[in-house]
Amino acid sequence: MRVRIVGAGYVGLCTAASLAYLGHEVTCVDVDPEKIAGLVRGELPIYEPHLAELLAVAPIPVRFAVPDDANAASAGPPELVFIAVGTPPGADGSPDLKQVAAAVRTITQSLGDGLTVVVNKSTVPVGSGNWVGSLIDDAQPPGARTATVVVASNPEFLREGSALMDSLYPDRIVVGSDDARAIEALVRLYQPLIEQDFAPPPFLPRPARTGRVPLVTTDLASAELIKYASNAFLALKISFINQIAELSERVGADIESVSRALGLDARIGSAFLQAGLGWGGSCFGKDTAALVATAHEYGLSMSIVEAAREVNYHQRARIVERLLAELKIMKGRTIGLLGLAFKPQTDDLRDAPSVDIARRLLARGAKVRVHDPVALPRARRELADVAFELCDTVDSVFRGADAVVLVTEWPEYAQLDWARCAKAMRTPLLLDGRNALPRDALTAAGLRYFAVGR
Numbered sequence: 511m512r513v514r515i516v517g518a519g520y521v522g523l524c525t526a527a528s529l530a531y532l533g534h535e536v537t538c539v540d541v542d543p544e545k546i547a548g549l550v551r552g553e554l555p556i557y558e559p560h561l562a563e564l565l566a567v568a569p570i571p572v573r574f575a576v577p578d579d580a581n582a583a584s585a586g587p588p589e590l591v592f593i594a595v596g597t598p599p600g601a602d603g604s605p606d607l608k609q610v611a612a613a614v615r616t617i618t619q620s621l622g623d624g625l626t627v628v629v630n631k632s633t634v635p636v637g638s639g640n641w642v643g644s645l646i647d648d649a650q651p652p653g654a655r656t657a658t659v660v661v662a663s664n665p666e667f668l669r670e671g672s673a674l675m676d677s678l679y680p681d682r683i684v685v686g687s688d689d690a691r692a693i694e695a696l697v698r699l700y701q702p703l704i705e706q707d708f709a710p711p712p713f714l715p716r717p718a719r720t721g722r723v724p725l726v727t728t729d730l731a732s733a734e735l736i737k738y739a740s741n742a743f744l745a746l747k748i749s750f751i752n753q754i755a756e757l758s759e760r761v762g763a764d765i766e767s768v769s770r771a772l773g774l775d776a777r778i779g780s781a782f783l784q785a786g787l788g789w790g791g792s793c794f795g796k797d798t799a800a801l802v803a804t805a806h807e808y809g810l811s812m813s814i815v816e817a818a819r820e821v822n823y824h825q826r827a828r829i830v831e832r833l834l835a836e837l838k839i840m841k842g843r844t845i846g847l848l849g850l851a852f853k854p855q856t857d858d859l860r861d862a863p864s865v866d867i868a869r870r871l872l873a874r875g876a877k878v879r880v881h882d883p884v885a886l887p888r889a890r891r892e893l894a895d896v897a898f899e900l901c902d903t904v905d906s907v908f909r910g911a912d913a914v915v916l917v918t919e920w921p922e923y924a925q926l927d928w929a930r931c932a933k934a935m936r937t938p939l940l941l942d943g944r945n946a947l948p949r950d951a952l953t954a955a956g957l958r959y960f961a962v963g964r
């Protein structure tokens with residue numbers, strides 16, 4: 511099928527690569543001309559494992575263009591247009607939909623005579639599908655109307671870092687529309703994913719036990735709400751275990767045993783029950799705030815989600831308090847942070863706990879040194895206002911440090927030469943903010959080791 515994707519960010523690029531791999535004709539447009547020029551040269555604007563390889567082997571190459579590029583239209587009018595632009599939080603917590611409105615404007619300029627399905631993949635509040643439909647109607651006055659446009663919601667559940675595995679082997683596909691033609695087109699588009707009858711790329715093998723992918727077809731509003739409810743529930747699980755971890759510290763329990771036993775209960779499940787510094791990234795913070803704002807609009811209080819947010823952001827303050835409790839004075843201290851990206855296997859810095867923690871430490875007069883295996887170039891571009899020192903080597907983070915905090919659990923950080931790290935530090939204090947380091951090896955190497963909830 512002919513597909514246009516509006517927005518070449520994490521979601522747009524991964525969706526484009528996956529759909530092209532399945533044999534669809536995909537064009538991806540973005541308003542950022544530098545991003546597009548880079549993509550045309552084969553340079554990716556994000557770090558996402560296997561994305562370059564997937565784009566290279568897609569049977570029909572993705573064509574990248576800026577929206578008004580004539581070449582973008584030469585493949586013929588698209589049957590499906592995906593909106594995959596950003597929906598950052600506005601001042602009151604509700605998402606800012608300016609990028610969506612602008613995307614709709616460009617979409618209406620490239621409609622064909624036949625049926626076009628406009629698909630919201632961006633996470634947008636309940637009711638946005640209807641709003642997009644009305645924007646499209648407004649852009650095509652009845653007398654001049656030649657195109658038939660129907661709107662659908664197809665929420666995205668990919669996780670950065672494993673985005674392509676999630677796109678090719680999803681747990682479920684959700685398709686919502688109040689028009690059967692939109693559902694029919696999306697089901698046709700995703701047929702190879704639903705049936706799992708495509709040959710997997712060698713570098714993204716199909717996980718064992720992947721069967722037919724469940725498809726949930728529903729109305730627009732339900733599809734929109736499913737996305738928010740999913741993210742809020744995951745956020746809740748993380749905050750729940752973090753609050754239990756705080757209690758564990760007080761009562762002398764070990765959160766690792768507690769969470770293992772909890773997770774073995776099939777009704778609970780072990781995913782998202784790892785105590786630590788809490789969530790970050792572009793989605794959980796923004797989507798939980800949006801859900802709270804939507805509830806308020808309808809006179810409801812989403813108190814459980816508000817509590818989860820409060821617990822989450824408290825983790826960042828708590829780690830600084832623990833450092834202060836150990837070091838007493840922060841002025842003149844040097845604190846090292848291992849990891850900048852909000853989680854491993856991505857370079858995304860949006861709402862990253864590292865940045866929050868660094869700002870708090872800097873405000874208290876500490877020097878902060880940070881390392882990350884992949885996010886340093888992005889940090890140099892996006893975080894020039896934060897007065898931390900970005901270190902190209904892990905050694906520089908430990909050299910002369912009064913404490914080092916593991917913020918992002920990149921696997922390589924679990925395999926450091928701990929004796930060498932301890933020797934390089936001024937005070938051998940290590941706070942494992944993700945409970946991911948080998949405690950016995952660290953203490954054997956002479957480090958004072960602290961973790962979350964232990």
Ligand SMILES: NC(=O)c1ccc[n+]([C@@H]2O[C@H](COP(=O)([O-])OP(=O)(O)OC[C@H]3O[C@@H](n4cnc5c(N)ncnc54)[C@H](O)[C@@H]3O)[C@@H](O)[C@H]2O)c1
Nearest residue numbers: 517518519520521540541595596597609612613632633666
């Ligand atoms: N990143 C994730 O893990 C994830 C997962 C699920 C859902 N989502 C949702 O998907 C949406 C996109 O997220 P993202 O992380 O890919 O964002 P992003 O910021 O990485 O990418 C958005 C892209 O859209 C482009 N853009 C903005 N306005 C445009 C316009 N008018 N026309 C064309 N391009 C335009 C931007 O230049 C940017 O490249 C958001 O609503 C987000 O909540 C994200």
